[in-house]
Amino acid sequence: MTKNRxxxxxxxxLLVAAALAVAACGGAKVxxxxxxxxxxxxxxxxxxxxxxxxxxxVNPWVGYEADxxxxxxxxxTKLGCTVVQKNLTEQVxxxxxxxxxxxxxxxxxGHPELVAKYIKIATPVAEDFGQTGxxxxxxxxxxxxxxxxxxxxxxxxxxxxxxNLFKTAESGGKGQLLDGDPSYVTxxxxxxxxxxxxxKVVVGGSEATLIKSLETATTQKKPLLFxxxxxxxxxxxxxxxxxxxxxxxxxxxxxxxxxACDYPPYDLNKVVSVKFANSGSPAVQFIKNFNWTNDNxxxxxxxxxxxxxKDDAAAQKWVAAxxxxxxxxxxxxxxx
Amino acid sequence: MxxxxxxxxxxxxxxxxxPKRWSWVVIIFAVWIFxxxxxxxxxxxxxxxxxxxxxxxxxxxxxxITANRNTNPLFVYGFNYIGNALDSxxxxxxxxxxxxxxxxxxxxxxxxxxAFGNWRVSILAVLGFLSFGVLGVWADAMDTLALTIAxxxxxxxxxxALGVWAGMSDRFSRIVTPVLDFMQILPSFxxxxxxxxxxxxxxxxxxxxxxxxxxxxxxxxTSAGIREVSETTVEAATSLGSTRAxxxxxxxxxxxxxxxxxxxxxxxxxxxxxVTICALIGAPGLGETVLAAVEKLNVGVxxxxxxxxxxxAIVLDRMTTAASERTEKARRSxxxxxxxxxxxxxxxxxxxxxxxxxxxANYVWANQFSDGAAHPISGPVNTLSNWVELHxxxxxxxxxxxxxxxxxxxxxxxxxxxxxxxxxxxMVALSIVLAGARVAITTALCLGxxxxxxxxxxxxxxxxSVLVGSLIVMVFGTALGVWAGxxxxLETMLRPLLDAGQVMPAFVFLPPCLGLFGxxxxxxxxxxxxxxxxxxxxxxIEGIHGVSPTTIEAAQSSGSSTWQIISKxxxxxxRPQLxxxxxxxxxxxxxxxxVGGLVGSxxxxxxxxxxxxxSQLAGLGLAAGIAIVLLxxxxxRITQGAGKARRTSGAS
Numbered sequence: 001m002t003k004n005r006x007x008x009x010x011x012x013x014l015l016v017a018a019a020l021a022v023a024a025c026g027g028a029k030v031x032x033x034x035x036x037x038x039x040x041x042x043x044x045x046x047x048x049x050x051x052x053x054x055x056x057x058v059n060p061w062v063g064y065e066a067d068x069x070x071x072x073x074x075x076x077t078k079l080g081c082t083v084v085q086k087n088l089t090e091q092v093x094x095x096x097x098x099x100x101x102x103x104x105x106x107x108x109x110g111h112p113e114l115v116a117k118y119i120k121i122a123t124p125v126a127e128d129f130g131q132t133g134x135x136x137x138x139x140x141x142x143x144x145x146x147x148x149x150x151x152x153x154x155x156x157x158x159x160x161x162x163x164n165l166f167k168t169a170e171s172g173g174k175g176q177l178l179d180g181d182p183s184y185v186t187x188x189x190x191x192x193x194x195x196x197x198x199x200k201v202v203v204g205g206s207e208a209t210l211i212k213s214l215e216t217a218t219t220q221k222k223p224l225l226f227x228x229x230x231x232x233x234x235x236x237x238x239x240x241x242x243x244x245x246x247x248x249x250x251x252x253x254x255x256x257x258x259x260a261c262d263y264p265p266y267d268l269n270k271v272v273s274v275k276f277a278n279s280g281s282p283a284v285q286f287i288k289n290f291n292w293t294n295d296n297x298x299x300x301x302x303x304x305x306x307x308x309x310k311d312d313a314a315a316q317k318w319v320a321a322x323x324x325x326x327x328x329x330x331x332x333x334x335x336x
Numbered sequence: 337m338x339x340x341x342x343x344x345x346x347x348x349x350x351x352x353x354x355p356k357r358w359s360w361v362v363i364i365f366a367v368w369i370f371x372x373x374x375x376x377x378x379x380x381x382x383x384x385x386x387x388x389x390x391x392x393x394x395x396x397x398x399x400x401i402t403a404n405r406n407t408n409p410l411f412v413y414g415f416n417y418i419g420n421a422l423d424s425x426x427x428x429x430x431x432x433x434x435x436x437x438x439x440x441x442x443x444x445x446x447x448x449x450x451a452f453g454n455w456r457v458s459i460l461a462v463l464g465f466l467s468f469g470v471l472g473v474w475a476d477a478m479d480t481l482a483l484t485i486a487x488x489x490x491x492x493x494x495x496x497a498l499g500v501w502a503g504m505s506d507r508f509s510r511i512v513t514p515v516l517d518f519m520q521i522l523p524s525f526x527x528x529x530x531x532x533x534x535x536x537x538x539x540x541x542x543x544x545x546x547x548x549x550x551x552x553x554x555x556x557x558t559s560a561g562i563r564e565v566s567e568t569t570v571e572a573a574t575s576l577g578s579t580r581a582x583x584x585x586x587x588x589x590x591x592x593x594x595x596x597x598x599x600x601x602x603x604x605x606x607x608x609x610x611v612t613i614c615a616l617i618g619a620p621g622l623g624e625t626v627l628a629a630v631e632k633l634n635v636g637v638x639x640x641x642x643x644x645x646x647x648x649a650i651v652l653d654r655m656t657t658a659a660s661e662r663t664e665k666a667r668r669s670x671x672x673x674x675x676x677x678x679x680x681x682x683x684x685x686x687x688x689x690x691x692x693x694x695x696x697a698n699y700v701w702a703n704q705f706s707d708g709a710a711h712p713i714s715g716p717v718n719t720l721s722n723w724v725e726l727h728x729x730x731x732x733x734x735x736x737x738x739x740x741x742x743x744x745x746x747x748x749x750x751x752x753x754x755x756x757x758x759x760x761x762x763m764v765a766l767s768i769v770l771a772g773a774r775v776a777i778t779t780a781l782c783l784g785x786x787x788x789x790x791x792x793x794x795x796x797x798x799x800x801s802v803l804v805g806s807l808i809v810m811v812f813g814t815a816l817g818v819w820a821g822x823x824x825x826l827e828t829m830l831r832p833l834l835d836a837g838q839v840m841p842a843f844v845f846l847p848p849c850l851g852l853f854g855x856x857x858x859x860x861x862x863x864x865x866x867x868x869x870x871x872x873x874x875x876x877i878e879g880i881h882g883v884s885p886t887t888i889e890a891a892q893s894s895g896s897s898t899w900q901i902i903s904k905x906x907x908x909x910x911r912p913q914l915x916x917x918x919x920x921x922x923x924x925x926x927x928x929x930x931v932g933g934l935v936g937s938x939x940x941x942x943x944x945x946x947x948x949x950x951s952q953l954a955g956l957g958l959a960a961g962i963a964i965v966l967l968x969x970x971x972x973r974i975t976q977g978a979g980k981a982r983r984t985s986g987a988s
Contacts, residue, residue, distance in 0.1 A: 010680050014687050062632060087618055088537065089949045095402055101536065113952075169740035170856040170936065178855060182942065183949030203942055204855050205934040208633050212850040215633075220729055305632045308714070 051081035054276070054283045055103045057093035058085055060181060061207050063231045065311065066300035067106040067132070071290060073315035074326060078335045081283050089183040094118055094271075097126045103276035104287055107268050109136050109185050119271075127277055129270040133291040134231055136266030138185065140177070140243040141228045143217045147241035156195060156245050163198040165223040175199040178226040180210045187259040188227055191245070194260040199225070214238050231294040233301035282333040289329040296325060360769040368762040372754040379755035381792040388790045394955030398533055415534045422486070422540035429482040437696020437703035438469055441478070444693065445651075447685035453658025458685070464651035472711045473622060473644045474704075480611055480621030481648065483539060487546040487607045492600055495551045499558025499599070500584065503592075509559060516552040521923050521968045524549055524610060525930035525941075526961040528617050529948045533958075542611065542619035550607040557599025561592030597660035604652050605839070612645055612841040622648075626841050633847045635721040636714025642844040643713065649839040650832075725851035732852035740858050744804055748857075751796035756787060759796070763970075771977020778973050782966040789959040797857075797939035798929055799967060805861045805925040809868045810918055816869075817876025817917070818902060827877060837870040842931050850935055860932025860941070861925075868924035872917045879913025880906055919975040926968050940964050 054075060058068045068085065075081040086093070086102055094114045096102025118126040142153060152158045159175070166175035177199045179188055188201045204210055210226055211234045217224035218238050228240065245262035252261040270287060277284060296318075303314035319326060405411050433441055442465040450458040468477040502509040528545055535541035565588050573587045589596075615623030622641045629637035696703050751759060760783050767776040786795045820827040845866055846859075853859045883906050891905045907914065933941030940960045947957015 006676075010684070014684050060631065086537070087624075091950050092537075092948075098402075099405060099536070168854070168856065169737055169745065169858070170938070178936075181949065182946035202855065202936060203938070203946075204936045205942065205945060206631065208631050208847065209850060209855055209935055212633055212847060213855055216725075216729070216851060216854065219726065220733075305634075308632075308634060308637060308711070 051075070051079045051281050051283050052279070053082045053084060054281070055084045055086055055096075055101060057088045057096060057102045057105050059088065059090050059093065059105075059107070060183070062233055062301045062305045063134075063297050064107045065304055066233075066297050066314070069304065069311035069315040070292075070300055070318060070326070071106060071287070073312055073319060074329065075283055075286060078330060079282050079286060079333060081281070089181075090114075090185075091183060094126065097271075097273040100273070100275060103273050105271045106287075106290070107132055107134065108271045109138075109266050109268060110264070111185065124274055126271050126273055129272045129277070129288055131291070132268045132270055134268045134294050134297055136229065136231070136268045138227070138229045138263040138266070140188075140225060140245065141240040142223075142225055142243065143214060144239035144241055145218065145221060146223060154241055154243055156197075156243055159225075159243070160196075160198050162223075166199070166225050168202070170202045171200040175225065177201050178210065178213055178224065179203045180227055181206050184227075185263075186227060187253060187256065187263070190257055190259045194258065195245070211238075214240070231297045231301070233298050233305050236298060236302055237306075282335065285332045286329055289331060289333075291329070292325055296322070357769060361766060364762055364765045364769065368754070368758065369750065371758045372750050375755050375758065376749075376753050379757065380753045381756050381787065383793045384790050390789045391791075391955040391959050394958045395952065396955070398954040398958065401533055411534075418544070419535040419540045422535075422543045423538055425486050426482060426539035426543070429486055430479060433478045433482055434475075434703075435697055436693040437699075438465070438474055439703075440689070440693035440696035442466060442692070443685075443689040445655075447682075447689040449655045449658070450685045451682055453655055453662060455681070457654050457658040460654055461651050464647050467647050468644050470712065471640055471644050473625060473641055476620075476622045476625050476641065477644055477648065480608075480623065480645070483542060483546070483611045483614075483619060483621055484604070484607050484648075484652075486539075487543050487550060487611065488600070488604050490543065491547050491550045491603050491607065492554055494547070495554030495599070495603065496558055496596070498551075499555040499596075500562065500589075502555060502559035503562030503588075504584070512555065516556060517972075518969070519548060519552050521965075521972045522548070523923075523927035523929065523964050523968055524613055525616070525927060526944060526964040528614070529944065529954075529957055530961060532617050532948075533954075537618035539619060541617055542614035545614055545617070546607050546610040549610040550603045553602035553606060554596075554599040557602065558592070558596050561595030561599070562588050564595065565591045594660050594664040597656060597663055601653060601656035601660065604656055605649060608645070608649050608652065609839050609841075615841075623841055626843055630843045630846050634714070634718065635844070635847045636716070636718035637711050638844045638847070639717045640711040640714045642840045645841065646836040646839050650835065653835070721848045721851075725848060728852060733854060736853040736856070736858040740856065744801065744857055744861070747804060748797055748800040751800045752793055756792055759783070767974050767977070771974050775973045775977045779970050782970040785966055786963050789963055791940065791943065791959055791963050794939045794943050794960065795963050795967065798926075798941065798964070801857055801861055801932070801937065801939060802864075802922065802926050802929065802967070802971070805864045805868070805928075806918065806922045808861065809865050809872050809921040809925060812865070813869055813872030813917060813921065814876050814907075814914065817873045818880055818906065820873065821877045821880025821906075822902075830873070834870040834873055837866070842867045842928060843934075846931070846935055855936035857932070857937045857939075859935045860928070860937030863931055863935070864925040864928035867928045868921045871924055872921045875913055875917040875920055876910070879910030879917070882913065883909045915975065915978055919972060922971045922975055923968060926964065926971065929964060940967075 056068055056072065058064060072083040072085070075083050086096065088096065088102070090105075090109070090111065091114070093102050093105050094111075094117070097118055115128075118124065119128065140156075147154055150162065153162055163175035166177075167173065168176045170176060175198060177188055177192060179186055179201055180203075182203055182205070191197075192199050192201060204213065204226075210228060213224055213226060214228070214234065215238060216222060225243070246260060248262045248264045253259045253264065270290065272284075272287060300314050300318045303309045303317060304311065307314075309317065401408075401411075405416070436444070442462055445465055446458045446462040449461040468474050498512065502512050524545075527548070531541045531545045535544055569587060569591065570583060573583050578586065611619060611621065612623030612626065615621070615627045618624075622645050625641040626638045626645075629635075629641065760780065763779050763783060764776045767779040786792060816830075820830050842863055845863060849859045849862050853862055887905060887909065888901060891901050896904070929937075929939065929941040930944050931941065933939070933943070933945040940963050943960035944957050944964070947953045947955070947960060
């Protein structure tokens with residue numbers, strides 16, 4: 001009998017302690033914001049029209065992530081939208097237009113084949129929403145120290161002379177041209193063949209591989225010839241020199257097998273699904289208005305990559321200091 | 337090892353020269369190399385030869401699936417349903433975890449650990465969960481936990497049912513065992529793109545991919561547990577008049593409980609490691625944190641999140657192991673000691689958990705971990721990593737270049753530049769010598785299909801890298817395993833590292849590997865070696881422990897030196913485990929081939945990554961994934977066959 005009473009006393013004591021703890025541990029109350037999943041918050045906005053859900057594809061390079069960080073932050077805080085992030089490669093993102101999984105692609109690099117497949121058809125599933133303001137440049141580069149040491153290396157006609165420098169264990173006796181993520185726009189295999197260069201394209205596999213190789217090449221003074229692009233945050237700290245290929249002329253890259261010219265300058269544009277464009281959500285006008293410079297993007301990208309800030313924190317920091325840039329994006333959305 | 341008795345030799349003399357199995361292997365290789373030197377370049381297939389017809393057909397198939405996903409009844413009433421159901425399961429669990437806040441989750445898991453285990457495990461669980469907050473990854477950890485819980489619950493439901501069936505029915509067991517074998521050699525990265533084809537990207541497809549990987553252990557162990565129940569006990573129950581259902585419920589399942597809980601433990605570990613890999617197909621959580629950090633070359637943040645994954649694995653592992661030990665103790669003793677005190681502690685824990693949940697649901701401080709220092713260990717790790725890269729670069733790049741030029745490239749040339757028929761003949765001959773005629777047929781079939789796919793060159797590249805990787809893993813793994821097997825203290829220190837190595841997502845090591853070894857096949861091999869090492873070392877340690885101490889004592893007392901004991905007693909007697917370790921090493925190395933494709937290792941891995949990235953090459957990716965699986969099946973059969981002891985001559 002005593003054992004039971006002891007147990008009962010213990011339990012009672014515990015309950016009393018619990019009640020006291022509950023009473024003592026007050027604090028800020030948790031509202032609706034605490035119970036929603038991280039990627040989609042629905043915090044109260046302003047007097048804007050109801051926004052709903054926006055599915056934004058995020059392609060695997062840091063510059064794109066910078067675009068997304070700022071756009072998502074403003075959509076959530078100013079327009080009260082629920083933003084869903086979809087980490088997809090370029091091709092898969094466009095596929096998502098048809099299935100409804102993707103509403104917006106924030107940064108499109110040309111892709112005439114995707115335009116032909118999804119926009120220029122009888123019933124388009126996607127439409128061009130204007131330029132982002134970023135100028136995209138793809139090309140072949142060497143680390144700056146090579147241009148200093150071998151001044152004539154930047155002319156493509158001299159590349160064969162230096163092929164030995166770029167030989168690696170992967171390139172089978174030829175010079176190595178390092179490419180990045182296999183999903184990136186590239187004509188490098190055709191270029192090497194059609195310009196009669198004694199080089200082999202080695203696919204690095206990701207943007208990280210390219211940047212890491214550039215880092216190693218710069219610090220350890222190793223030769224490197226590689227595919228690279230702007231806008232690109234890594235170029236803030238690592239200096240490169242561009243190789244001059246035969247200049248781009250309209251139509252010189254229509255046949256992918258016969259390409260023998262440089263990459264065109266890209267006016268990066270936004271592409272949205274037709275369904276989204278017709279939805280009447282205020283987010284539509286916002287995306288249409290979204291427009292900024294390479295420097296803007298590089299700055300946010302640098303916060304994310306170099307300073308390890310999370311997307312939201314990086315966006316917040318940039319937004320706080322650049323109201324003149326983003327305020328016009330809210331025109332016509334009903335928010336302020 | 338087969339026992340050889342004098343009667344085996346009755347009526348036969350030993351033949352004058354009986355070549356051992358391994359000398360046949362040497363002969364085959366010698367002939368192959370000779371043929372290569374003579375016929376180099378002839379009939380050496382390039383990717384796309386003889387034709388890309390199969391790849392094109394696959395591309396058309398994926399295009400039609402994508403187009404008809406919302407109209408084809410198979411999808412509308414089948415796959416889409418499942419996909420959507422699972423997609424909505426995840427946010428449900430996720431919001432449950434987020435609603436009760438960190439206080440609630442920590443307290444609940446502490447209480448569960450106490451209820452199913454003991455107080456030590458409970459404290460470990462509480463500390464483990466608190467560490468997620470300290471490491472600054474609480475929200476991501478909850479996502480991973482939600483995915484793991486969803487996958488484990490579903491796997492256990494499916495697995496228990498199938499396991500019981502397999503335990504009761506011999507015929508079903510015979511059907512299901514090869515399927516389970518196949519599921520376990522399936523290289524995880526290879527089938528991820530296929531899953532997204534059917535179920536799109538997101539938590540749903542991640543749960544399915546995880547289940548494929550995690551269901552086999554629980555099925556196997558449930559079946560084994562039921563079969564292990566002593567026949568006499570079952571007979572006794574039957575003689576008392578129990579029906580089959582009663583027997584199952586009252587006798588077999590309770591007695592198999594320990595093994596079944598062990599199966600759940602294995603499933604949980606498998607699920608956790610797979611859930612982080614699924615970050616590649618959009619699974620939220622710690623895996624995604626790691627992947628995003630690797631993309632930005634931030635080793636520190638990646639390691640920080642990886643460390644949290646390891647802690648979660650340790651906590652879940654100890655919780656389920658303690659649960660299995662408790663069920664065994666309870667069953668044996670028939671009653672629980674100190675029943676009253678235990679009940680009080682449990683009630684106390686439940687009360688604490690309830691209070692914590694209430695706090696977590698209503699107060700911000702209890703709900704979200706304050707964002708103190710985000711990723712606190714990332715700074716030191718980054719500094720260390722940068723230092724290592726800067727100072728060891730000369731050495732490591734020398735190792736990388738020398739190994740690539742001297743070992744990898746020549747071996748690759750041997751495989752890629754030999755006439756294809758020569759390679760097939762050599763591989764078939766090797767299979768016959770090592771594993772028997774049936775395996776030889778499998779080998780021929782697998783290689784034939786690879787040629788039909790038009791992926792011969794990539795497949796040969798991959799095969800060569802896998803062999804090099806497996807050999808490196810075996811050499812270092814055996815050395816480490818023998819050392820740890822003989823030295824208990826080293827083993828105790830090594831075990832947590834090995835466990836961590838098996839759970840830490842492979843991508844964490846990619847940035848420093850890239851910095852140290854450059855872009856290329858060698859880096860891919862290093863990543864694969866790191867991934868495979870824990871499994872190999874564990875099996876070797878098992879093998880060394882399995883050698884009877886009396887034998888070792890006998891050898892010692894007859895004056896053998898340490899080296900003699902290792903080479904003449906322990907290694908030969910552990911041979912079955914060594915061959916099993918090699919088998920495991922090959923499978924693990926092959927599984928990492930796709931990750932190698934992300935760091936410049938050409939071959940099938942890169943083809944899978946490319947196919948996933950470009951829709952017009954989707955067929956290439958699919959074909960490459962299947963080719964990886966075929967290589968896995970072929971290598972598994974050959975190495976397993978080599979492991980089976982020969983009965984006739986006892987020759988090695």
